[in-house]
Amino acid sequence: MKFCPKCGNAVPDNASFCPKCGTNIPDTDSGTTPAQDPTPAPQTFAPQQPPMEPCPPTYLALSIIVTVLCCLPLGIVGIIKSSNVSKEYAAGNYAGAKDASKQAKTWSIIGLCCGLFWIILYIILLACGFMAGLADL
Amino acid sequence: MNKDSYKKPILYILFTAACVGLVLTYSRFSPEDSTWFPKCIFLQLTGLKCPGCGSQRVVHNLLNLNIHKAFEANAFLVLCLPYIAALLASIPLKSRFPKFYNTLNSVPVIITIGILVIAWWITRNIFGW
Numbered sequence: 001m002k003f004c005p006k007c008g009n010a011v012p013d014n015a016s017f018c019p020k021c022g023t024n025i026p027d028t029d030s031g032t033t034p035a036q037d038p039t040p041a042p043q044t045f046a047p048q049q050p051p052m053e054p055c056p057p058t059y060l061a062l063s064i065i066v067t068v069l070c071c072l073p074l075g076i077v078g079i080i081k082s083s084n085v086s087k088e089y090a091a092g093n094y095a096g097a098k099d100a101s102k103q104a105k106t107w108s109i110i111g112l113c114c115g116l117f118w119i120i121l122y123i124i125l126l127a128c129g130f131m132a133g134l135a136d137l
Numbered sequence: 138m139n140k141d142s143y144k145k146p147i148l149y150i151l152f153t154a155a156c157v158g159l160v161l162t163y164s165r166f167s168p169e170d171s172t173w174f175p176k177c178i179f180l181q182l183t184g185l186k187c188p189g190c191g192s193q194r195v196v197h198n199l200l201n202l203n204i205h206k207a208f209e210a211n212a213f214l215v216l217c218l219p220y221i222a223a224l225l226a227s228i229p230l231k232s233r234f235p236k237f238y239n240t241l242n243s244v245p246v247i248i249t250i251g252i253l254v255i256a257w258w259i260t261r262n263i264f265g266w
Contacts, residue, residue, distance in 0.1 A: 054235050058242045061224045064250075068189035068214065072179065083247040090244070122175040 055089045056101035058082040062108040070115020078108035164200035168193040188213065188258045212266065213257040220250070 002011050004018035004025060017024050060082040067075025081104035088096035168174035179187040191211035198207035199215075207215050220241075227238040240246065260266065 054231055055239055055242065057228070057231075060242050060247065061221065061228065064221060064224070067254075069192055072187055072189070079247065079251065082242065083244050086239070086242045086247065087244050089239075118178065119175045123173065126172060 053094065056085060056094075056098045057105070058085040058101065059104040059108050062112070063104060066108050066111040066115060070119075071111040074107055074111030074114060078104055078111055081107055160200065163193065163196045167197050185262045186258075188254045188261075190261075213253070213261075217250075 002013050002015065002025060003009065004011055004021060004023055006023040007018060007021040009018055009020040011018050011020075011025060015025055059078065063075055063078030063082050065075075066078055081100055084100035085097050085104055088094075088100055166174075174193050177187055177190045179185065180190055189211070192214050194210035195207045195214050198204070198210060204215075224241050227234065227241050231238040
């Protein structure tokens with residue numbers, strides 16, 4: 001069973017023209033139905049397509065600053081999450097990049113808060129005279 | 138006007154005020170002279186320096202235009218400052234120069250920085266830098 005490429009009418013396999021519209025029917029031996037893709041071939045979105053939107057924020061600067069100044073371990077987690085943002089974005093996975101961006105932000109801010117908490121606690125304890133021994137180091 | 142529209146300007150003002158306060162504090166006082174400046178926890182617990190040790194002294198010395206002493210406090214940090222400055226600059230410029238932002242944030246660059254930081258961490262404790 002073949003189909004007319006023009007009107008889609010079913011025609012017998014041995015027919016050389018369509019009885020309905022009269023179009024010449026090429027001899028196809030593959031059995032594919034040309035009428036089934038009258039719609040233009042859909043754009044295949046290969047992962048290497050150029051990025052759709054700008055890269056979600058990586059929070060890399062914040063992660064680095066937190067690592068160096070405030071809280072080393074959590075800052076490093078932040079940096080790793082920031083690199084995941086770039087990695088996912090480069091692979092075309094915008095949703096994954098956005099998710100990694102959220103995580104990078106979360107960890108960096110937690111690290112920042114921990115660091116600031118310690119610094120403020122230190123200053124308060126120092127003001128109360130508790131840090132004498134530690135401060136002599 | 139809803140409450141949310143107050144948030145961003147207030148945050149910017151607080152942030153700027155904090156920066157100004159920090160600049161004034163660090164330029165006037167040396168972290169070496171006063172115990173008010175918190176010391177690194179890693180140093181206190183292990184006696185070894187972390188990659189960021191000396192960063193407060195770097196800030197103090199750079200604000201007083203003493204580059205030599207800044208290098209003595211934490212040479213790696215001083216060398217990284219251009220990268221950090223570029224990184225911070227790329228954020229508002231992201232829409233106009235996306236490639237610049239993407240390159241600075243790219244995985245190879247991050248991995249390189251990570252390796253350099255770890256190398257510095259180890260080296261400075263071997264040579265006492």
